[in-house]
Amino acid sequence: MHIARRHFLTRTAALISAAALPLAPLRGWAVSTLTAGDLRIDSVSDGHIEFPPDFAFAMIPEAERGDLLRSLDIDPLAVVHSPLNITLLRQGDRVVLFDAGSGPDFVPTAGTLVEGLSAIGVSPEDVTDVIFTHGHPDHLWGVLDDFDEPLFPSADYRMGQVEFDYWTDPATIDTIAEERQSFAVGALRRLTALGDRIERFQDGAEVLPGIRAVMTPGHTPGHMSFEIGSPGDGLFVIGDFVTMLAGFVRPDLGTSTDDDPALAAQTRAAMLARLADEGWTVLGYHLPDGGIGKVIRDGQAFSFESEA
Numbered sequence: 001m002h003i004a005r006r007h008f009l010t011r012t013a014a015l016i017s018a019a020a021l022p023l024a025p026l027r028g029w030a031v032s033t034l035t036a037g038d039l040r041i042d043s044v045s046d047g048h049i050e051f052p053p054d055f056a057f058a059m060i061p062e063a064e065r066g067d068l069l070r071s072l073d074i075d076p077l078a079v080v081h082s083p084l085n086i087t088l089l090r091q092g093d094r095v096v097l098f099d100a101g102s103g104p105d106f107v108p109t110a111g112t113l114v115e116g117l118s119a120i121g122v123s124p125e126d127v128t129d130v131i132f133t134h135g136h137p138d139h140l141w142g143v144l145d146d147f148d149e150p151l152f153p154s155a156d157y158r159m160g161q162v163e164f165d166y167w168t169d170p171a172t173i174d175t176i177a178e179e180r181q182s183f184a185v186g187a188l189r190r191l192t193a194l195g196d197r198i199e200r201f202q203d204g205a206e207v208l209p210g211i212r213a214v215m216t217p218g219h220t221p222g223h224m225s226f227e228i229g230s231p232g233d234g235l236f237v238i239g240d241f242v243t244m245l246a247g248f249v250r251p252d253l254g255t256s257t258d259d260d261p262a263l264a265a266q267t268r269a270a271m272l273a274r275l276a277d278e279g280w281t282v283l284g285y286h287l288p289d290g291g292i293g294k295v296i297r298d299g300q301a302f303s304f305e306s307e308a
């Protein structure tokens with residue numbers, strides 16, 4: 001297996017020459033690439049989300065928080081930049097996206113997927129399949145274009161049955177935490193727009209040849225992860241069952257973005273153990289530097305060894 005060094009593609013040159021433009025943050029599209037046989041996997045950036053540290057680290061007991069975060073080179077008081085890494089798989093005629101990004105309506109720092117794809121020569125029309133890990137805005141909302149049409153016109157769409165049922169259940173809006181009600185409204189609108197085009201699958205299903213679904217609930221009720229190929233010659237798509245480095249050190253703690261923190265913690269601990277012991281190369285949606293790396297075990301704790 002070969003993992004290319006991370007490289008940046010920017011439109012810096014054009015922006016710098018337009019000297020009259022006000023100073024705006026320059027957007028870069030980070031891409032990491034992994035190849036195994038005829039399989040090519042890119043981690044394409046959809047930008048990032050910013051969280052106040054009090055929110056992001058709320059589940060870490062205050063007495064431990066400073067030391068734990070500093071041991072990971074994280075400033076406990078700084079705004080957290082959570083990256084958004086979309087897995088793009090190309091094999092033969094297939095161009096498969098795992099999740100569709102945030103689109104323009106979630107947060108201003110996200111929604112760069114189409115530009116990221118275009119920087120590596122992939123257009124929305126090229127995408128043959130979109131497979132969702134779960135229905136949160138940073139994974140689902142990018143699926144519709146500005147006209148509420150599917151952004152990837154030729155694609156087949158797939159989501160786990162339990163997850164699909166949760167977000168399309170009219171009762172979810174009343175049972176979900178108040179601060180996440182907009183998630184429920186947004187998901188329902190998008191899944192309704194996709195209608196019959198979205199195929200559902202069960203835990204353990206071979207979603208596409210060589211791609212197997214592994215249900216990893218807790219972050220959301222029907223969250224799915226995916227095995228692509230085998231541990232020595234493939235990739236494990238984590239999605240959001242671990243979303244930050246602190247989750248490797250203390251998998252027993254929930255996180256503020258988990259729907260069911262206790263179940264999420266149970267899933268996280270079991271899955272990290274499995275990924276470390278089986279030796280998978282993984283791609284985490286919110287992990288640093290493109291999110292590709294290995295899970296290293298140290299007793300009941302783990303660490304993420306980035307391969308960027």
Ligand SMILES: [Zn+2]
Pocket residue numbers: 136138139240285286
């Ligand atoms: Zn997410």
